[in-house]
Amino acid sequence: MLTQNVGGLDKVLRVILGLALLTAGYFGPLGWWGLVGLVPLLTALAGTCPLYTILGLRTCPVARLG
Secondary structure, three states: OOOOOOOHHHHHHHHHHHHHHHHHHHHOOOHHHHHHHHHHHHHHHHOOOHHHHHHOOOOOOOOOOO
16 A cells, blocks of 8 residues: 655645646647646645655655654
């Protein structure tokens, strides 16, 4: 199971970016390259980003024990 490493504001920005890229691909000049917008959308929905894992980053709050 992948550890959540994408926080709330990060998720919102990823959804906005993903939708903007998909829209630009569908209606605008990006064409098929707009499908790149699926990456930020999927990482926002999953709550985990493989690149963040590799770099040791996280934007979500750490759960406190106890």
